[in-house]
Amino acid sequence: MYYIENNGAGIKLGAILFDFLSSYEENFRELVFVCIGSDRITGDSLGPLVGHSLSRQGLSSAYVYGTLSNPVHALNLRETIEEINLRHPDSLVIAVDASLGTRKHTGCLTISRGALEPGLGVKKKLPPVGDISITGIVNSAGNFDHFNLQTTKLSTVVRMADAIVFGILLAYRRYFYGTARISVQT
Template structure:
């Protein structure tokens, strides 16, 4: 668990903020994700590292996303961290070593749950830079990713571990489905030489109709 603004919601340099149940949320996430990845020709593999555990409802966002993605065809993307094989505080460093041995110079996108302000609960954040697993519960773990996708699942500030344990699974599942749908859509569009122009063209066309 982890304690920019988009084409649709510009608010400075912290990345995009997309409410999980707003209209076309998954499409907005796909557009933002593609816009952050290299658009020039590249052979760097794109790897999603979904962090969390199924032993805590609030911290299950990452492995839920990983499980949903594992049930889809998301080539050319790769995904690690599922409900069956989670990536969490105990095995995080070991898993990162394995991933970097398997994939040469990967673009890593970390996915994790986080806590935030009450008005931000249900918001998905996507931007440059890593996620920082364990920050919300005072664990010292390595940062993960060149890019990050985080979901604000509950309120921070008091007894974070207890708050995570008592987060509603219904909300976490809805957020996970939205994130997985956005990544799946991005996988259908991502071609490094022209990916951003393709998606941007689709968005511009929608805005003019």
């Protein structure tokens, strides 16, 4: 797992994600982004914010599940995974979610190979998802995890979502088109 601090986080994330995509051992025809979270809790809105931004980019060979208007969360995650397995059997799945961590790591992004286990921070047992995992540590873990998610600053979540989207677009364009030119729509 890589921890990425604030300064240049999008560029660093993009470089690592590109390396992951380039070294992936199995052939994949498309990317599927599963952006997990709820738009009703500030700290948990990271995934839907990323999904919202990615869905507006018109990326060919890429599909986005989990947006502000159609979030993927604890109540529909299993069904979403089943749908992805059915509709996108030759895909590489990249899961994005908010997480809680140590005070020292608050504000950091993480990226790792392997499945993401959503809900761990709030002690929910949900199915793992993804071949690559990206998280944003939105607040510190503790005795009041639900409260910490509810009181997370929106500006923190938006900054992290912007960095994740920037990194994903950087890696996507470099991998599929050999260029790192970014045009971000707002």
